[in-house]
Amino acid sequence: MFYLCEALFLLFIPLSFMLVNRAMLPMEFVENSQQLLAEKDLSMRIPNSGDKQLDTLVTAYNSMLEHLQQEQLKLGEQRGFFDRLLQATPTGIVIFDFDFNVSNINAAAAGMLAITEEKAKGKSIEEIDTLLAHGIVKQQLESSIINLVDGRRFRVQNSQFYDRGFKRKFMLLSELTEELHAADRNSYETLIRMISHELNNTIGATNSLLEACQDYCLQMNNEDSDDFSNALKVVIDRNYNLSAFMGRLADVVHLPVPHCSPTDLIPLIKSTQIMFSQQCAKRNIAWKEQFESTNLTVNIDSHQFEQVLINIVKNAYEAIENKGTITIHLKEENEKAILSIEDSAGSLSSIDESHLFQPFYTNKADGQGVGLMLSREILNLHGFKYRFECESGQWTRFIIEMPLCQ
Numbered sequence: 001m002f003y004l005c006e007a008l009f010l011l012f013i014p015l016s017f018m019l020v021n022r023a024m025l026p027m028e029f030v031e032n033s034q035q036l037l038a039e040k041d042l043s044m045r046i047p048n049s050g051d052k053q054l055d056t057l058v059t060a061y062n063s064m065l066e067h068l069q070q071e072q073l074k075l076g077e078q079r080g081f082f083d084r085l086l087q088a089t090p091t092g093i094v095i096f097d098f099d100f101n102v103s104n105i106n107a108a109a110a111g112m113l114a115i116t117e118e119k120a121k122g123k124s125i126e127e128i129d130t131l132l133a134h135g136i137v138k139q140q141l142e143s144s145i146i147n148l149v150d151g152r153r154f155r156v157q158n159s160q161f162y163d164r165g166f167k168r169k170f171m172l173l174s175e176l177t178e179e180l181h182a183a184d185r186n187s188y189e190t191l192i193r194m195i196s197h198e199l200n201n202t203i204g205a206t207n208s209l210l211e212a213c214q215d216y217c218l219q220m221n222n223e224d225s226d227d228f229s230n231a232l233k234v235v236i237d238r239n240y241n242l243s244a245f246m247g248r249l250a251d252v253v254h255l256p257v258p259h260c261s262p263t264d265l266i267p268l269i270k271s272t273q274i275m276f277s278q279q280c281a282k283r284n285i286a287w288k289e290q291f292e293s294t295n296l297t298v299n300i301d302s303h304q305f306e307q308v309l310i311n312i313v314k315n316a317y318e319a320i321e322n323k324g325t326i327t328i329h330l331k332e333e334n335e336k337a338i339l340s341i342e343d344s345a346g347s348l349s350s351i352d353e354s355h356l357f358q359p360f361y362t363n364k365a366d367g368q369g370v371g372l373m374l375s376r377e378i379l380n381l382h383g384f385k386y387r388f389e390c391e392s393g394q395w396t397r398f399i400i401e402m403p404l405c406q
Helices: 002-039 052-088 107-112 131-138 177-219 222-253 265-282 302-320 371-382
Strands: 092-096 102-105 144-147 153-163 166-175 261-264 285-291 297-300 324-333 336-343 385-391 395-403
Touching: 092 107, 107 166, 131 144, 131 153, 153 177, 177 222, 261 265, 261 302, 265 285, 265 302, 265 324, 297 302, 297 395, 302 324, 302 336, 302 371, 302 395
Parallel strands: 285 324
Antiparallel strands: 092 102, 092 166, 144 153, 153 166, 261 297, 324 336, 336 395, 385 395
């Protein structure tokens, strides 16, 4: 019995080691799988243990890792493609996080919002201090067409997608300045051409007949002759004024390409001041000039640019009506000449900014809505940046930025 017990004891020793080793295999499997998941390394695989039942579980687990690795690679490729597409598209894309702060923004959107991608991330639209951001906030983040005070137009579209079961918003931005400008131009060009053709034909024939009628004044007595002649003269003058008005509209459509040359801005401003000195004096309007530099030369068509100055100054003194100040401020900044024409009326706040450069729009009783439209065309042909600024009831300012001649 003693020897039999010793033999059984010796037999149980390797058997117990084998049982303990087999009992530890699931624990090692759990530990290895936990380590792989913690390291997020999906490329490693757990080797087979030799145990048939456990190897079935190991095979299933390795198959799951293989599937997860393939999905991770696929998502990485899609993410890389999405990032490249996001940066390459000309449409501005702004993606918000769950707190409505910018989480992703592509280069096109950053350019439209005049902010770097790094500075935009983590901010809400309300915290971005640019013209377009202010316009988006003013529209209460709704999808719409936004017209800015510098003449640019944008389409803003808002939408949403689901991320982990929760809604997230994104915004699409498209600049429509050139597209809508061309559409406006085609529309009023067709209209003006049609009206001009009909009016010129009618005015030419009508004035010819009216001037012929003046010859009958000689056959009338003096009292009737004067009244008849004056009446005809009023009609003829009115026809000529109508013809001149159509000529001004046609100038907008057929504005020639500017012939630019280096020009000192100060003499142009001085000549404009002389032109309006009498009108300003009658309305008790003071004229102030603030030149921070005495020689600012820019490459412009002086005749066309003088027309811009005339239109803006005319709008300024008409807005003041009586007793006020027109201030011309000229300075150099970042290799640019910054020209500011300011009036003390501050009446721009009563005008819808979206209509500022709209063809034929005016808030004046006798206005034609041509001045700003012509100014816009000239400045666009020169490639200059421009914008309006206003403090309600205080001042209105028209600013033009022009590169200096090197």
